Amino acid sequence: MIRFGIRTGVLALLFLHLMPFAARAEQQRLFEHEDRLAKLYAIELAREKPDPFVERKIEAEKVRVRAAIDDELNDFINAVMSGGSGEILSLAGSYDRQRSLVTALETRRNEVEIDVELLEEEDKKYYLSPVTQTGAVDAYRITGSRAELLARRVILEERQKALHFFTGLQKDRLKKLGIEQQLQQFSLFISIGKYLAFVLVWILIERFLRMTLFLRIQNRNRRYRAMKMFTGGMYTIMTVWILAHLFSEYPRFITSFAILGAGIAIALQDIIKDVIGWVVIMQKRLFTLGNRVAIGEVTGDVLDVSLLRTTLLEVRMMTDHDVARSGQPIHIPNSHVLSKQVLNFSATSDFHEAEIQVTIPHAADWERTAKILKDILEEETREYAEKARRQSASRTVHFYLPLEAKGARVFMELHLSGIRFSLRFPVPIGERRFVISRLSGRILGAFAKAKIRLVADPAAA
Structure with missing residues (x-):
């Protein structure tokens, strides 16, 4: 059992179960290579000086051994990854199966390393020591001759190198699958961020073009109409683009959005109104920081405009003859700009x-x-x-x-x-x-x- 590893267990049984007939044929080839290597090492050890011809034969045999081991491991990896059913796995299933494969390869590599160490110890104890060079058979010995030991160690070392190579490749693939799995888990947030970034960039482009191109039109009437048409066209294009991409990426977007949107609209209707009010304030420029405004019956200076609330200072009632300071801050929901009158005293000047x-x-x-x-x-x-x-x-x-x-x-x-x-x-x-x-x-x-x-x-x- 030294050819396959001294330790055996569930993974070895799984391998034997999943390994197809071609892979078992590769094992038979390894037996034949081992026999040829043992004969070559026996010839090499019997001679006082190294024979270049025998050494070349040994190196050629090593190349054939490595090719057979590579074929065996490829068959093993293909068998484990297919699971014998050929079914298409999800990303999570592929990750779990890849992790199992890496674990199996690492276990086999550790077993081979232990086998190599055992053979080295046996070589030192029974063959390299002058006292025990008689070739006496011991109950704890694995091989019957040093030529057989050297042949088996060559195969184990080649298997060790192959396992190290294939384990590294499969670990890299496992790492990539892990990254893809993490990206898939956050794909919704990434998509939302992508569309929000697109909307922000589109708004900045629209505002830049509006401020640089249309201000050159001297006629107020033409400038007003051109800016309105341009702004409406830009936002129409943006809306159509977003909807088209949503439908292409998420074919069931309409159904999902209808179900999800209804629940969200009911549960968060006040917050949604406040956010829409903030968008209206920003886009229509109803007021900015420092402006004296009246929203409904409340008048004051704008201190802050947040996503949900607008903070005013120096509040007075609109019925007063003069807008005087009172120094009292008040927080007004942004939804008020949708349902109440908004008067900006600083809209045209201060x-x-x-x-x-x-x-x-x-x-x-x-x-x-x-x-x-x-x-x-x-x-x-x-x-x-x-x-x-x-x-x-x-x-x-x-x-x-x-x-x-x-x-x-x-x-x-x-x-x-x-x-x-x-x-x-x-x-x-x-x-x-x-x-x-x-x-x-x-x-x-x-x-x-x-x-x-x-x-x-x-x-x-």
Whole structure:
């Protein structure tokens, strides 16, 4: 039994069971090679000097032994991997069978290594020692002569080399199967990540082209229509591409999506609405950080826009005459932008219009009064008006607006109580009261110098 390994067990029996007739024929060939090697070594040992011809015959026999062992191991590997049924295994089944094969090959290699060590020990004890070179037969000896021992050791060493080679190959294949199995386990997440990355890249490309190409169109009406058509076409192409790939990769996508989507929509409907609201905020640019906005009945400055919530600071009710600061943060679900009105005070600029009404007697010099009011108003609000114009031109480039931001204006209206002047001017959002207070002081001072008297206006009150 030294030719097959001293230790035998279940794996050896499995091998004999699975090994086809051709593989057993290879075993018979190994017996014949062993006999020829034993005769050649007997001739070599009988001579005092090495014979080159005999050595070449031994080397040639070693090559034939290695070829026979390779054929035997190939038959063994094919038999184990096919399982005798020829069925097509799943990736997990292939991995388990490959692991069993590697274990079997390692076990056989360990057995052969032990056999080689036993033969080396026997060679030292019975043949190389001067005391025991008589060739006396011992009950523990495996071979009957040193020539037979050398022949068997050659076959075992060639088998050892072959097993080392085939075990390395099968371990590499087992490693690859393990990686494929891990990738298969995370294939769903990888696919989701792939589609999310594609959507993100597509959005960035669409935004880049929209910002670089269409801003060159000077006509607002044409630019507005071209940008709307371009954006709609880009997202339509993206949706069609994603659906086409989903249908090709997952033929049962419609059925699975309908069943799974219904359950997810019911269980996570509020979260889904919040996510959709976030997408609307980002894509439509309803507001950004620092904007003063009103969502429903709540008004404040945008502190943060997350996937599910938008955080506002300085909350006030929309019914207040002025948007003042209260310093209280509030977290609003993003779904509110889908069902409630959204007012962005900073959509066109960081300024809004304020108004002051001044009434003088009918007999007063209204032309001089109008000039004083206009000079003071333009002097105090000229910087605000310029900034408002620049911001309005920049922030409304994507929209069709027939009117641009206006500067300070003075309107006059005749009433029974007197001549009423209405002063309209831009002020920074949140600073209306400070600006009006400063303007009122300057107007009162100028009127006192010009001896212009103010009268009460019941209609203005």
